[in-house]
Amino acid sequence: MAITSANQLELLQTAEAVAREKMIDPGLVVEAMEESLARAAKSRYGAEMDIRVSIDRKTGKATFTRVRTVVDEEELENYQAEFTIDQAKQYLDDPKVGDQFIEEVPPVEMGRIAAQSAKQVILQKVREAERDRQYEEFKDRAGTIINGVVKREEYGNVIVDVGAGEAVLRRNEKIGRESYRPNDRIRCFIKDVRREPRGPQIFLSRTAPEFMAELFKMEVPEIYDGIIEIKAVVRDPGSRAKIAVISYDGSIDPVGACVGMRGSRVQAVVNELQGEKIDIIPWNEDQPTFLVNALQPAEVSKVVLDEEAERIEVVVPEDQLSLAIGRRGQNVRLASQLTNLDIDIMTEAEESARRQAEFEQRTKLFMDSLDLDEFFAQLLVSEGFTNLEEVAYVELDELLVIDGVDEGTAEELQARARDFLEAQARAALENARALGVEDSLVDFEGLTPQMIEALAKDGVKNLEDFATCADWELAGGWTTVDGERVKDDGLLEEFDVSLEEAQHLVMTARILLGWVDPADLEKEEEELDEDAATEEAGA
Numbered sequence: 001m002a003i004t005s006a007n008q009l010e011l012l013q014t015a016e017a018v019a020r021e022k023m024i025d026p027g028l029v030v031e032a033m034e035e036s037l038a039r040a041a042k043s044r045y046g047a048e049m050d051i052r053v054s055i056d057r058k059t060g061k062a063t064f065t066r067v068r069t070v071v072d073e074e075e076l077e078n079y080q081a082e083f084t085i086d087q088a089k090q091y092l093d094d095p096k097v098g099d100q101f102i103e104e105v106p107p108v109e110m111g112r113i114a115a116q117s118a119k120q121v122i123l124q125k126v127r128e129a130e131r132d133r134q135y136e137e138f139k140d141r142a143g144t145i146i147n148g149v150v151k152r153e154e155y156g157n158v159i160v161d162v163g164a165g166e167a168v169l170r171r172n173e174k175i176g177r178e179s180y181r182p183n184d185r186i187r188c189f190i191k192d193v194r195r196e197p198r199g200p201q202i203f204l205s206r207t208a209p210e211f212m213a214e215l216f217k218m219e220v221p222e223i224y225d226g227i228i229e230i231k232a233v234v235r236d237p238g239s240r241a242k243i244a245v246i247s248y249d250g251s252i253d254p255v256g257a258c259v260g261m262r263g264s265r266v267q268a269v270v271n272e273l274q275g276e277k278i279d280i281i282p283w284n285e286d287q288p289t290f291l292v293n294a295l296q297p298a299e300v301s302k303v304v305l306d307e308e309a310e311r312i313e314v315v316v317p318e319d320q321l322s323l324a325i326g327r328r329g330q331n332v333r334l335a336s337q338l339t340n341l342d343i344d345i346m347t348e349a350e351e352s353a354r355r356q357a358e359f360e361q362r363t364k365l366f367m368d369s370l371d372l373d374e375f376f377a378q379l380l381v382s383e384g385f386t387n388l389e390e391v392a393y394v395e396l397d398e399l400l401v402i403d404g405v406d407e408g409t410a411e412e413l414q415a416r417a418r419d420f421l422e423a424q425a426r427a428a429l430e431n432a433r434a435l436g437v438e439d440s441l442v443d444f445e446g447l448t449p450q451m452i453e454a455l456a457k458d459g460v461k462n463l464e465d466f467a468t469c470a471d472w473e474l475a476g477g478w479t480t481v482d483g484e485r486v487k488d489d490g491l492l493e494e495f496d497v498s499l500e501e502a503q504h505l506v507m508t509a510r511i512l513l514g515w516v517d518p519a520d521l522e523k524e525e526e527e528l529d530e531d532a533a534t535e536e537a538g539a
Contacts, residue, residue: 050081070099134165135200138193145214150180167202175206175274176238209233219265228254231283234337242334246283255280294335298324312341315351369420392417428453438462467509474502
């Protein structure tokens with residue numbers, strides 16, 4: 001088949017028809033045609049020739065050209081597409097390396113094989129362009145809700161027609177045991193869009209917390225307008241969910257706005273989520289207050305927060321315990337996820353028993369170490385003293401407020417506490433030296449004898465050993481393993497050494513050993529301060 005004037009215009013018409021059908025740029029189809037014609041011409045003139053085809057975008061005329069490039073003589077490899085400067089002189093005036101000589105060649109006759117090959121090239125190019133268009137269309141829609149039609153189900157995964165392509169709702173992203181039949185309409189959250197060799201992959205979800213947030217944004221105009229903000233969402237898909245909201249307009253109740261008149265707004269979301277029960281909770285910056293709200297509908301008597309450990313103790317009445325925990329621990333688990341805190345729930349009786357045990361333990365400590373009778377030791381505990389250091393080094397006036405304690409008695413108490421602590425320190429240091437601790441660690445400022453003993457028991461016996469420790473190895477911390485927070489015990493954790501204090505101690509040891517230059521540390525701190533200032537200015 002020759003490209004004649006009779007079918008030149010058909011090239012453009014075909015390109016426009018294909019582009020319209022696939023919703024891609026007609027220019028891409030024409031480029032595919034040019035490449036396919038060039039490939040056919042190479043099979044006619046020789047595969048090593050650099051044959052190029054240009055189709056006029058107005059007339060459809062195809063122009064075939066042969067290109068030869070000027071190269072250095074020692075680099076000449078392809079005699080059909082390259083030539084030397086001497087060879088080029090008969091075609092070009094003053095040729096230089098890199099110059100090209102372009103000459104038109106006659107159009108080719110396209111046989112059946114060449115035409116089939118050209119067709120494959122065009123189809124491949126069109127498919128690539130179609131995939132690029134789909135990716136560009138959906139990449140910015142990740143994080144939004146889309147409506148589609150179920151096409152089929154494969155091994156539990158639902159293939160959804162989303163208009164310009166197909167998307168996948170995986171088995172683990174479906175709510176409960178919901179099933180779909182072909183042609184069912186479905187609403188999903190676009191979780192991820194990836195560019196892959198076989199085309200863009202669009203992954204949907206109905207279990208993502210963001211899906212619920214987007215549904216509320218559709219149902220509640222105040223959320224869409226930014227008057228109400230969704231601060232956190234946690235879900236047990238198909239069963240129960242908690243959503244925390246805050247209003248930036250004092251006249252609007254965030255919970256009431258999300259519930260709607262007679263529950264119309266929240267009911268619309270519940271229906272979409274297969275009857276999932278939703279607790280709408282007012283957000284509060286104060287974590288204990290927020291937690292009390294998060295544990296609804298259970299009533300809370302008292303909250304004790306340990307910010308450093310990110311743990312919180314909640315005391316509830318006996319009749320509220322099962323409600324606070326929820327079926328299979330669901331209520332407390334969702335509240336924990338919502339607040340990012342580990343929650344310990346106990347009844348008032350359990351909390352009272354624990355406090356009584358702590359009271360007795362501290363009373364015994366003061367009786368044994370300070371040689372006091374039970375009544376006097378209980379007085380100390382009742383006034384809030386928890387350890388010997390507090391008694392030994394507190395201002396004298398704080399001991400004088402205790403009934404029956406005069407100045408002489410207070411001084412005697414402090415003297416006994418200091419003597420006991422000094423005896424403990426001497427014993428700890430002797431044990432540490434017996435374990436092989438060196439003077440470099442004993443003389444290091446910031447470590448008590450008891451700390452040195454604890455380090456020695458773990459094999460840290462000199463300043464070099466100490467300098468190799470990580471801050472969390474000393475202070476302890478928390479690690480998340482398989483979604484569960486696991487406690488990492490620190491070597492000095494029992495001495496209430498914080499992570500910042502551990503960092504300072506380790507860095508000081510490294511500086512003393514010459515491992516770290518203080519000037520470099522100052523430079524890093526200055527850079528961090530500058531970065532922080534830049535971020536604040538940008539905000």
